[in-house]
Amino acid sequence: VEASIPEPLREAWRKYSVSEFGNKEEFEKELVRHIETTLARSMYNCDEHAAYSGTALAFRDRLIIEWNKTQQRQTFTDQKRVYYLSLEFLMGRALDNAMLNVGMKDAARDGLHDLGFRVEDVVEQEHDAALGNGGLGRLAACFLDSMATLNYPAWGYGLRYRYGIFKQEIVNGYQMEVPDYWLDNNPWEFPRHEITVDIQFYGRVKNYQDETGKIAHSWEDGEIVQAVAYDVPIPGYGTKTTNNLRLWSSKASSGEFDFQKFNAGDYESAVADQQTAETISAVLYPNDNLERGKELRLKQQYFWCAASLFDIVRRFKKTRRAWNEFPDQVAIQLNDTHPTLAIVELQRILLDKEGLEWDEAWNIVTKTFGYTNHTVLPEALEKWSVPLMQNLLPRHLQIIYDINLLFLQSVEKRFPQDRELLSRVSIIEESHPKMVRMAYIAIIGSHKVNGVAELHSDLLKTTLFKDFVKIYGPDRFTNVTNGVTPRRWLHQANPLLSALIAEKLGGHEFLTDLTLLDKLEAFVDDKDFRDEWAHIKTMNKLRLAKFIKRTTGHAVDPNSLFDVQVKRIHEYKRQQLNIFGVIHRYLSIKAMSAEEKKKVVPRVSIFGGKAAPGYWMAKTIIHLINKVADVVNKDPDVGNLLKVIFIEDYNVSKAEIICPASDISEHISTAGTEGSGTSNMKFVMNGGLIIGTCDGANIEITREIGESNIFLFGNLAEDVEELRHRHFYGSFKLDPQLEKVFTAIKGNMFGDAADFSALTASIEEHGDYYLVSDDFNSYITTHGMVDEAFKNKEAWLAKSITSVARMGFFSTDRVINEYADSIWNVEPLVVKD
Numbered sequence: 001v002e003a004s005i006p007e008p009l010r011e012a013w014r015k016y017s018v019s020e021f022g023n024k025e026e027f028e029k030e031l032v033r034h035i036e037t038t039l040a041r042s043m044y045n046c047d048e049h050a051a052y053s054g055t056a057l058a059f060r061d062r063l064i065i066e067w068n069k070t071q072q073r074q075t076f077t078d079q080k081r082v083y084y085l086s087l088e089f090l091m092g093r094a095l096d097n098a099m100l101n102v103g104m105k106d107a108a109r110d111g112l113h114d115l116g117f118r119v120e121d122v123v124e125q126e127h128d129a130a131l132g133n134g135g136l137g138r139l140a141a142c143f144l145d146s147m148a149t150l151n152y153p154a155w156g157y158g159l160r161y162r163y164g165i166f167k168q169e170i171v172n173g174y175q176m177e178v179p180d181y182w183l184d185n186n187p188w189e190f191p192r193h194e195i196t197v198d199i200q201f202y203g204r205v206k207n208y209q210d211e212t213g214k215i216a217h218s219w220e221d222g223e224i225v226q227a228v229a230y231d232v233p234i235p236g237y238g239t240k241t242t243n244n245l246r247l248w249s250s251k252a253s254s255g256e257f258d259f260q261k262f263n264a265g266d267y268e269s270a271v272a273d274q275q276t277a278e279t280i281s282a283v284l285y286p287n288d289n290l291e292r293g294k295e296l297r298l299k300q301q302y303f304w305c306a307a308s309l310f311d312i313v314r315r316f317k318k319t320r321r322a323w324n325e326f327p328d329q330v331a332i333q334l335n336d337t338h339p340t341l342a343i344v345e346l347q348r349i350l351l352d353k354e355g356l357e358w359d360e361a362w363n364i365v366t367k368t369f370g371y372t373n374h375t376v377l378p379e380a381l382e383k384w385s386v387p388l389m390q391n392l393l394p395r396h397l398q399i400i401y402d403i404n405l406l407f408l409q410s411v412e413k414r415f416p417q418d419r420e421l422l423s424r425v426s427i428i429e430e431s432h433p434k435m436v437r438m439a440y441i442a443i444i445g446s447h448k449v450n451g452v453a454e455l456h457s458d459l460l461k462t463t464l465f466k467d468f469v470k471i472y473g474p475d476r477f478t479n480v481t482n483g484v485t486p487r488r489w490l491h492q493a494n495p496l497l498s499a500l501i502a503e504k505l506g507g508h509e510f511l512t513d514l515t516l517l518d519k520l521e522a523f524v525d526d527k528d529f530r531d532e533w534a535h536i537k538t539m540n541k542l543r544l545a546k547f548i549k550r551t552t553g554h555a556v557d558p559n560s561l562f563d564v565q566v567k568r569i570h571e572y573k574r575q576q577l578n579i580f581g582v583i584h585r586y587l588s589i590k591a592m593s594a595e596e597k598k599k600v601v602p603r604v605s606i607f608g609g610k611a612a613p614g615y616w617m618a619k620t621i622i623h624l625i626n627k628v629a630d631v632v633n634k635d636p637d638v639g640n641l642l643k644v645i646f647i648e649d650y651n652v653s654k655a656e657i658i659c660p661a662s663d664i665s666e667h668i669s670t671a672g673t674e675g676s677g678t679s680n681m682k683f684v685m686n687g688g689l690i691i692g693t694c695d696g697a698n699i700e701i702t703r704e705i706g707e708s709n710i711f712l713f714g715n716l717a718e719d720v721e722e723l724r725h726r727h728f729y730g731s732f733k734l735d736p737q738l739e740k741v742f743t744a745i746k747g748n749m750f751g752d753a754a755d756f757s758a759l760t761a762s763i764e765e766h767g768d769y770y771l772v773s774d775d776f777n778s779y780i781t782t783h784g785m786v787d788e789a790f791k792n793k794e795a796w797l798a799k800s801i802t803s804v805a806r807m808g809f810f811s812t813d814r815v816i817n818e819y820a821d822s823i824w825n826v827e828p829l830v831v832k833d
């Protein structure tokens with residue numbers, strides 16, 4: 001029952017309805033009120049952390065007022081909404097973003113100053129919300145920002161992990177994982193204990209005849225776990241629209257604990273049910289681009305899909321529309337295959353709960369869903385074993401078999417001669433055990449499938465999903481090249497540059513129309529502007545240098561060339577190529593005469609990123625980087641000419657310090673392996689140049705900024721297969737420069753060579769799958785070109801400014817508008833006061 005207050009009684013509500021603070025004084029009043037009452041502190045014991053909590057609570061109040069208005073307006077206008085289903089939302093910190101998006105950061109700065117605090121220190125108190133692994137989760141966070149900024153009625157749905165991605169500590173050069181207690185003191189979520197959904201697992205399917213004589217199915221018995229909603233407000237920039245991110249938490253449906261057992265003194269099993277249920281939303285799987293097929297992961301996926309679908313259907317049913325209008329009201333986007341069970345769940349709801357016929361239901365389902373693929377790596381493509389699914393979700397497996405049967409029948413009709421095709425496109429892989437191919441369900445159950453950069457989308461069509469292009473035609477497949485939100489990645493991360501751009505362009509409009517950056521090109525030759533540009537880069541490098549000093553103890557010279565590679569550690573991303581390149585540089589410097597050394601451009605090679613805890617080779621790469629750093633950083637022969645830094649526990653807020661400070665950053669994946677990459681965009685947007693392969697979005701970045709402003713190297717995607725083939729069936733010859741590097745490693749220059757033998761062997765002995773040796777020569781040659789280019793400061797600055805001016809395409813605002821037009825068919829809805 002809706003608890004709505006009747007009109008005659010609403011006057012009092014209107015009179016006392018809370019209003020937003022709008023200036024410094026009102027903010028201070030709210031801040032002090034929260035510190036004194038909500039936090040029970042006072043001016044005598046208010047530390048920076050309490051100041052953070054008070055500020056966050058004041059801003060949370062403001063957001064929630066706008067959140068309420070947004071939700072009411074979206075409900076009243078009853079327009080189509082989009083739901084973004086993602087197992088990962090890598091949000092980072094929320095306070096700075098909230099202050100900037102509602103346009104109150106200056107008021108907050110002044111208000112905090114009046115009360116004895118610096119806004120920068122207060123912001124630093126916040127713990128990152130790290131519910132994601134890397135690019136996929138951060139993209140989802142950027143999407144939320146753009147959807148709200150563009151006023152789209154949009155919700156995110158995810159899991160409220162008790163532990164997000166682990167914290168990384170480096171001990172003796174090795175990565176150690178430590179749990180991340182991010183929920184302690186998190187003011188940004190609203191528990192909705194009244195919004196719960198019972199989720200069923202296991203059990204059996206009962207077939208019966210309904211009153212019309214039709215065979216119907218009901219899923220019976222099994223276990224029930226409760227999903228509880230937690231809402232996180234998502235403010236748009238410069239708009240009242242505040243959207244919702246709903247995260248589900250799991251809990252035992254039977255209540256807190258079993259009183260009978262408790263009274264009998266069996267305390268452990270009294271809480272066992274509760275603990276088992278809570279396990280579902282306890283941890284984020286720490287794998288990036290890798291799926292392992294664990295039962296708990298499947299449970300997480302179903303738990304979250306079923307709760308979200310129940311919520312979406314409940315909202316739709318309130319409108320009392322006919323079912324065939326569902327796709328006019330609801331668009332659901334699947335972020336990778338993780339939420340694919342939502343397709344099957346909606347079909348189950350429509351068939352088993354709402355009594356629709358198969359075709360009618362399936363028609364609704366396919367019009368509702370869109371699927372984004374983010375990777376072509378085979379190890380990342382989800383498959384679930386049939387016995388596992390049979391046990392956990394028996395009714396869903398039946399439906400999957402039915403979807404498959406009807407699909408294969410339709411394929412057979414069109415291609416009667418092609419038996420091979422049927423087995424290739426079947427949802428069920430005929431292996432031992434049989435496996436359910438989730439990507440195929442996602443394709444068959446969606447009306448659009450997109451990749452995340454042009455090359456990636458082309459590869460999907462010509463390799464992985466080639467058969468489906470034959471079946472459905474090319475129109476089902478499309479490309480939407482990724483972007484990043486300029487609010488966080490330019491305005492928030494690089495306030496100095498944002499201010500300079502605003503001064504030149506006459507305001508901050510570029511933050512909501514990034515194409516306006518192109519006007520900067522007019523200033524490329526303006527001496528004063530260049531000087532200011534260079535000064536800002538130096539300031540940002542100083543900020544990073546201070547951070548490095550504080551966190552690692554190493555002093556780095558901001559006049560050096562800062563060369564950065566920060567991202568998940570993965571063989572395909574090739575941090576090994578980078579560190580081998582660093583060793584090569586080290587050996588070269590050591591072999592130089594004093595005269596020769598004078599010509600060397602001093603460099604700081606900065607690495608950061610986590611390895612999945614079970615990914616041994618990635619951990620070995622981290623170990624090697626740290627061991628090389630140990631040797632290089634204290635070698636008097638090289639001094640400041642080369643420093644190697646590994647930044648521990650790389651995360652979103654560290655990225656905000658790192659991106660604006662790079663001179664060059666590395667996006668050097670083996671061609672054809674990186675879906676898009678998004679840090680490439682963040683670095684260029686902040687005036688850093690990039691060295692990269694012809695892979696992912698590097699290709700479109702090159703097209704936009706021009707070939708002369710990027711350092712490309714390496715083999716092309718079209719040559720990779722042939723090269724790999726040759727490694728195995730021809731003779732493999734290690735690149736001679738790389739051989740020198742390996743000789744140094746094997747001579748124990750960086751500690752016990754045995755620690756790194758698996759890594760060198762993967763290249764020398766096991767086929768060099770990622771083409772490290774093939775690309776090594778062009779990699780180091782290109783780095784030589786980087787050094788030369790850096791010597792010419794003016795030309796370098798021109799490249800930097802021109803590149804930023806041409807980055808307008810890479811805003812997630814453009815991306816979201818493309819999804820809205822070509823996939824979701826949703827319109828913006830402006831929220832008024």
Ligand code: 9GP
Pocket residue numbers: 134135136139288289290336373374375380452482674675676677678696
């Ligand atoms: O590896 C891709 C990365 O290239 C891309 O930028 C990101 C966002 O689209 O998704 C990553 N994919 C995954 O994490 C798993 O598919």
